[in-house]
Amino acid sequence: MRSINDIRDLTVDEINELVRLACDIIEHPAAYSEKCHGKKLATLFFEPSTHTRLSFEAAMYELGGNVLGFSEAQSSSAAKGESVADTARTVGCYADIIAMRHPKEGAPYVASQHAGVPVINAGDGGHNHPTQTLADLLTIYREKGGFENLTVGLCGDLKFGRTVHSLINALARYKNVKFVLISPEELKVPSYVKKDVIQKNNLPYVQTTDLEAAIPELDILYMTRVQRERFFNEEDYLRLKDSYILDPKKLVNAKEDLCIMHPLPRVNEISVAIDQDPRACYFKQVLNGKYMRMALMLKLLELA
């Protein structure tokens, strides 16, 4: 039973196939509207995430299937002390596929070992969030026509930002990708991502604290939020949360076809004044996320 815990669980060919399938869904939605008729998705969200949960649910409804689940640990058996393995085994009796978010890293992997149905990691702490990366990849594909020959700026919390780590892992497998890593000193990319992924693949990269100076060379600017829930110390969070705020002034020297991305939700790191700029792609990313989740569920259920 195939599950997806990490973007690296998918080969480049499989990612390309998912992108192709998502594009076909976008072009021919009616052809897919009953593909999951009679199938049930269980959304097991042990921590709140409106965006990801609704995206999964919308994706399953658009495929003609049904949804069951919970949106916080307090309303699940976990509140009574049930293990992830037992919850997964139980839910596997009711649903055909599971999307799980959990604050503890590795919880969806544990679930995948026991559920008996495919499990999709919908975010596990600061670790992985593969379907966000799939949304990011479809956005890059649709905006740039492919994944090669790109200069990709990643800005904000590069230490705890799981979307950043997953995106680096995914893009590192394509040719001529250069990374510009923009963050405060305290939130730099962890050494295992830098050494094991970027340097191992001999990819060019730059580390800087200066967003404005980095912008002119970028094809993609991926902004991230400094997440309160990743800090054990409130003081550190308050000190770092406003490190980077993207506003129209900072975009003066940016490329005409820059693609500005953000995994959302944002707080204040992208000014709302940029929302009308044609280079703002973050709400397109949301829509692309739904299509990629549709494509992924079809593949895992072996319906496409």
Next chain:
Amino acid sequence: MRVDAIQNGIVIDHITAGRGMQLYDLLGLKDLDCPVALMMNAVSGKMGRKDIIKIDADIQVDLDVIGYVDPGATVNFIRNGSLVEKRNIEMPKMLTNVIRCKNPRCITSVEQELDHVFRLTDAPNKIYRCIYCETKAK
């Protein structure tokens, strides 16, 4: 310094000097009720100094633990006072319940019954990572 030869048991030889105590702890040798000798800083022609552990009982030891602590060590199996098998130890691909994940965000920090499993991800640098959260073993 001399330690008597054993009749039936195991000699873990060529342990890098200084690692003998860690191996003694991780193998749980303090819980045995048979004679166990840990010799530290013994003179070695090949290594200069080495540690040696002798266990005077026919017991099973977890070779993965030895491979994790010191892949250069050798394990000699003794029967009736004679060497019957000599095994060179390699780093194990997986380690189960030998070391514990220290990441407070890992699922193993809250689910007590889960095995602590580490995978060898970088053999030349001897790096093991937790299979759940990918935290590096220390």
